Amino acid sequence: ELKVEQNPLFLSMQEGKNYTIYCNYSTTSDRLYWYRQDPGKSLESLFVLLSNGAVKQEGRLMASLDTKARLSTLHITAAVHDLSATYFCAVLNYGGSQGNLIFGKGTKLSVKP
Amino acid sequence: DAGVIQSPRHEVTEMGQEVTLRCKPISGHDYLFWYRQTMMRGLELLIYFNNNVPIDDSGMPEDRFSAKMPNASFSTLKIQPSEPRDSAVYFCASSPRGPTFIYGYTFGSGTRLTVV
Numbered sequence: 001e002l003k004v005e006q007n008p009l010f011l012s013m014q015e016g017k018n019y020t021i022y023c024n025y026s027t028t029s030d031r032l033y034w035y036r037q038d039p040g041k042s043l044e045s046l047f048v049l050l051s052n053g054a055v056k057q058e059g060r061l062m063a064s065l066d067t068k069a070r071l072s073t074l075h076i077t078a079a080v081h082d083l084s085a086t087y088f089c090a091v092l093n094y095g096g097s098q099g100n101l102i103f104g105k106g107t108k109l110s111v112k113p
Numbered sequence: 114d115a116g117v118i119q120s121p122r123h124e125v126t127e128m129g130q131e132v133t134l135r136c137k138p139i140s141g142h143d144y145l146f147w148y149r150q151t152m153m154r155g156l157e158l159l160i161y162f163n164n165n166v167p168i169d170d171s172g173m174p175e176d177r178f179s180a181k182m183p184n185a186s187f188s189t190l191k192i193q194p195s196e197p198r199d200s201a202v203y204f205c206a207s208s209p210r211g212p213t214f215i216y217g218y219t220f221g222s223g224t225r226l227t228v229v
Contacts, residue, residue: 033217042204043220050215088156092214100169101146101218103156 002027002093006104013079013111021107023072023089031092032065032072033101036085043088047074079111117221119205125227131193134224136205137186144208146218147180147190151201159203162188195228202226 003026013019023032030051035043047056049065049072056063060083062075072089086108090101118137126132138145146161160170165182173180177196182188192199202225206218 031214035220042222043206045217045219048215048217090156100158100161100172101214105155 002029002091002102004089004091004102004104006087006089006107009105009107011107011109013076013109015080015111015113016078018078019076021074021076021087021089021109023074023091023104025070025072025091025102027094028067028070029091029094030065030067033090033092034063034072034074035088035090037088037106038085046087076109079109081111081113084109084111117205117207117219119203119221119224121224122222123225123227125229126195128196128228129194130228131191132195132199132226132228134190134203134205134226136188136190136221138188138205138207139209139219140186141209142207142219143210144214144218145182145188146206146208147188148204148206148220149201150204150223156204159190192226195226197228200226200228 005024007022032049034046036046037043047063052067054065060077065072086106088103088106090103093100093102120135143164147159148156150156159172160180162182180190202223204223205221208218209216
């Protein structure tokens with residue numbers, strides 16, 4: 001059974017600082033997705049990582065995937081308040097019917113001035 | 114593109130009543146998913162369809178839940194009878210055809226269901 005673990009679950013940062021969110025998963029997959037969710041809102045797609053070594057960057061966020069280590073990271077550079085949200089990673093489950101994205105529990109990020 | 118459209122946005126109902134949630138996927142997307150989000154269990158897949166055919170409903174909690182997709186542009190999730198433990202946010206998502214979901218999923222705005 002595919003399990004996805006994110007850490008930390010809560011992250012309080014100061015503006016201007018850097019930090020990394022980690023996403024570990026338990027069985028083989030080469031499809032990993034990062035989403036952002038603002039309170040009371042839907043999930044917004046941030047990155048789709050499709051192969052080992054994939055790296056994508058958008059603004060102050062950079063995501064990478066190491067399929068051998070079963071690890072993805074979401075790195076935040078020089079955080080700003082607008083980045084405050086909950087970030088989810090999700091891994092495609094190739095077992096079973098292949099349609100299932102298994103989500104981590106999310107990392108609630110709070111960026112303080 | 115209007116994105117994935119869900120209705121209603123909020124639903125408050127009494128225990129025992131029937132509840133129907135609706136979803137219109139993005140035009141041209143072959144896959145449609147229903148997810149449920151709660152604080153305790155996070156995001157869970159309930160059921161998904163490919164070309165209007167249910168592929169995996171193993172996440173449907175029990176017989177009180179049913180889902181249909183009568184055509185490519187509409188799906189419903191029905192709970193009958195509803196119970197307080199069904200209170201959650203229900204998301205619909207869709208994805209286009211492509212090699213193993215390389216485009217990811219696009220989520221709707223969700224329906225916040227409260228059963229009292």
